[in-house]
Amino acid sequence: MSSKHESPDKKDVSGTHKRLSNLMHQAGNRYCADCGTPEPKWVSSSLGVFICIKCSGIHRSLGVHISKIASLKLDQWSDEQVDALEKLGGNTFLNKKYEACLPSNIKKPKPHTSIEERSEYIRKKYEELQFMMESDENSLCPFVPSQGRSVSLGPSSSSCYTYHIDNKKYEKALTRHHIGHAFRKSWTRKDSEHKCSKKSTSLAGMVEFVGLIKVNVRKGTHLAIRDVVTSDPYVILSLGHQSVKTRVIRNNLNPVWNESLMLSIPENIPPLKVLVYDKDTFSTDDFMGEAEIDIQPLVLAAIAYEKSTANESVQLEKFVESRDNTLVRDGVISLEDGKIKQEISVRLQNVERGVLEIELECVPLIQ
Ligand SMILES: [Zn+2]
Numbered sequence: 001m002s003s004k005h006e007s008p009d010k011k012d013v014s015g016t017h018k019r020l021s022n023l024m025h026q027a028g029n030r031y032c033a034d035c036g037t038p039e040p041k042w043v044s045s046s047l048g049v050f051i052c053i054k055c056s057g058i059h060r061s062l063g064v065h066i067s068k069i070a071s072l073k074l075d076q077w078s079d080e081q082v083d084a085l086e087k088l089g090g091n092t093f094l095n096k097k098y099e100a101c102l103p104s105n106i107k108k109p110k111p112h113t114s115i116e117e118r119s120e121y122i123r124k125k126y127e128e129l130q131f132m133m134e135s136d137e138n139s140l141c142p143f144v145p146s147q148g149r150s151v152s153l154g155p156s157s158s159s160c161y162t163y164h165i166d167n168k169k170y171e172k173a174l175t176r177h178h179i180g181h182a183f184r185k186s187w188t189r190k191d192s193e194h195k196c197s198k199k200s201t202s203l204a205g206m207v208e209f210v211g212l213i214k215v216n217v218r219k220g221t222h223l224a225i226r227d228v229v230t231s232d233p234y235v236i237l238s239l240g241h242q243s244v245k246t247r248v249i250r251n252n253l254n255p256v257w258n259e260s261l262m263l264s265i266p267e268n269i270p271p272l273k274v275l276v277y278d279k280d281t282f283s284t285d286d287f288m289g290e291a292e293i294d295i296q297p298l299v300l301a302a303i304a305y306e307k308s309t310a311n312e313s314v315q316l317e318k319f320v321e322s323r324d325n326t327l328v329r330d331g332v333i334s335l336e337d338g339k340i341k342q343e344i345s346v347r348l349q350n351v352e353r354g355v356l357e358i359e360l361e362c363v364p365l366i367q
Pocket of ligand 1: 033053055
């Protein structure tokens, strides 16, 4: 990796951190792009907007194919990711794009706007792109600039976006910013399901979240064969209405992903569903097993720890294999550097073989 930082004695990490911090302190980024709450701690790394915790929950429920949420504090940021974020232009620029044609009868959410209203607004803004300028038949928007005109509105925006954006460009931009082609393709089926069940997914945004769960999908062992002698496995995690997935690892029955994915925890704390699939280019992806993990004990331990004073000891639980769970090894909930974690080895179900190792970390939202 190249080092393009001022002083050689400084590590890359601190330079990256500094740049991220500078971005956070840009005037427009000091308030949530969607509701105006001060000091947002979250960002959509795919869209580029800095947002508050409440709005981040709704963004997550849109799915990572629309908005990929990262924590400005809790996630590790690489130089390249900060570059990509810088290029997206920040809240001021992006709100001019996504709210270019905001009708006067639609009120933008405020910090205390209800979750229903907030959700409706965010969906219209980023999923349906209702307030964006239309590219070709722009008859609906009174503020359309002349064809091909490009207006750069942000400090580093000119190379990345033209104000006059069309859907194809938008798709391209998404692809460029972390959402790979294979990933989008594999979501095609999900997208169509999504459309059919609009009603139920729109309810997803109305769920209150009690925390976040960071799932590190470590590795798979002795996975099932789906392509003659091997498989191209990837993992889908789903919690309530949200789902996220890992990258595909080609030709490997013992894949190592070491990929961290973040999900919001809905109030009713549903089980975390883990699904393994084999990526096929020309046909539907093949099923390679599944598992269901009860995350309630972890969430409750994290909340108990957060509520306790520093001197109090926290009772951390140990999970013993039982009739209805599929753990290969005991899943121990532990406290590491003030973080509540759980390491789990899970035997995949409804498949001939395969074990998955994952690590869970819970971040409660009691503030
Ligand atoms: Zn917000």
